[in-house]
Amino acid sequence: MANSNLPRRIIKETQRLLSEPAPGISASPSEENMRYFNVMILGPSQSPYEGGVFKLELFLPEEYPMAPPKVRFLTKIYHPNIDKLGRICLDILKDKWSPALQIRTVLLSIQALLSAPNPDDPLSENIAKHWKTNETEAVETAKEWTRLYASGE
Amino acid sequence: MSVYFPRNFRLLEELERGEKGIGDGTVSYGMDDGDDIYMRSWTGTIIGPHNTVHEGRIYQLKLFCDKDYPEKPPSVRFHSRVNMTCVNHETGVFDYVEIGSIALVEPKKFGLLANWQREYTMEDILTQLKKEMAAPHNRKLVQPPEGTYF
Numbered sequence: 001m002a003n004s005n006l007p008r009r010i011i012k013e014t015q016r017l018l019s020e021p022a023p024g025i026s027a028s029p030s031e032e033n034m035r036y037f038n039v040m041i042l043g044p045s046q047s048p049y050e051g052g053v054f055k056l057e058l059f060l061p062e063e064y065p066m067a068p069p070k071v072r073f074l075t076k077i078y079h080p081n082i083d084k085l086g087r088i089c090l091d092i093l094k095d096k097w098s099p100a101l102q103i104r105t106v107l108l109s110i111q112a113l114l115s116a117p118n119p120d121d122p123l124s125e126n127i128a129k130h131w132k133t134n135e136t137e138a139v140e141t142a143k144e145w146t147r148l149y150a151s152g153e
Numbered sequence: 154m155s156v157y158f159p160r161n162f163r164l165l166e167e168l169e170r171g172e173k174g175i176g177d178g179t180v181s182y183g184m185d186d187g188d189d190i191y192m193r194s195w196t197g198t199i200i201g202p203h204n205t206v207h208e209g210r211i212y213q214l215k216l217f218c219d220k221d222y223p224e225k226p227p228s229v230r231f232h233s234r235v236n237m238t239c240v241n242h243e244t245g246v247f248d249y250v251e252i253g254s255i256a257l258v259e260p261k262k263f264g265l266l267a268n269w270q271r272e273y274t275m276e277d278i279l280t281q282l283k284k285e286m287a288a289p290h291n292r293k294l295v296q297p298p299e300g301t302y303f
Contacts, residue, residue, distance in 0.1 A: 072161070
C-alpha cells in the first residue's frame with residue numbers, strides 16, 4: 001500500500017518510538033499502513049487506571065505534521081475527557097497542535113491526562129458531573145472499569 | 154500517491170459530518186449503537202423528494218458497515234416500507250438474525266453499490282437513493298401506506 005514516499009520525519013519518529021519507547025507506552029506501525037499505529041498505554045501509577053493496559057489507535061493524516069495525529073482509545077475507559085467511542089478531548093489534538101509536537105509528545109500527554117482528569121473541560125458530560133459531585137465514587141467506577149475492560153487480555 | 158485512511162477514523166469523520174447536518178437536511182444519518190466501538194450499525198433518513206409519490210414521506214434505513222468497510226460497501230436496507238426498483242423484498246436472514254420481511258437495496262440494481270469505491274460515503278448512498286426516488290421508473294410507483302415499517 002501507500003508506504004513508499006513516507007515522509008522522512010515519520011520514518012525518524014517511528015524509529016525512535018521503537019528504539020527508545022517512552023515508559024509505559026508502546027507504539028508500533030501496522031504492516032499494511034505505516035501511518036497507522038497500534039498503541040498501548042499503561043495506566044499511570046497512583047491513578048484510577050493503575051494496572052490497566054489501554055489499547056489505542058493512531059493515524060497520521062496526509063497533512064501531518066501540519067495537522068495533528070488522529071487518536072482514540074479502543075479500550076473502554078471511565079474518564080471525563082474520553083467519550084464512549086474513545087475520542088479524546090485534548091487541546092493539542094485540536095487547536096493547540098503545533099508541528100513541533102510529535103507522536104511521542106501526544107502519547108505522553110494522553111498518559112498525563114489519565115493521571116489528571118479534567119472534569120471542567122469534559123467530553124462525557126455524565127462522567128464529568130459524576131467526577132464533580134462525588135469524586136471518590138467516580139474514581140471507584142474508573143477503577144472498576146479498569147479491572148473489567150483493561151486487564152490486558 | 155494517496156494516503157490510506159483507516160476504517161475507524163474514516164467512520165469517525167462520517168459520524169462528525171452527520172452530526173453537523175448535511176446540506177438541506179433531506180438526508181441524515183447517525184450511529185445506531187453509541188456504545189459500539191467499531192461503529193457498525195447506522196440509521197439513515199431520507200425525506201421523499203418533491204413532485205414524486207414519495208414527497209413528504211420520511212423513510213428510515215439501516216446501514217451496516219462491516220469490518221471491511223469502506224473497501225466493501227455497507228449493506229443497506231429500508232426499515233420503512235417502500236416500493237423502488239432497486240429494493241428487493243424478501244423474507245430471510247439479515248446480519249445472521251432472522252427478521253422476517255426485509256427490504257434490501259439490491260447492489261446489482263443500484264449503481265453506487267455495484268460500482269463501489271472506497272471514497273464513497275453513507276451520505277453518497279442516501280443522496281443517491283433520494284435521486285433514485287425521483288427517477289422516472291420510481292417516481293410514480295404505488296407506495297405502501299405511509300409510516301409503516303418492517
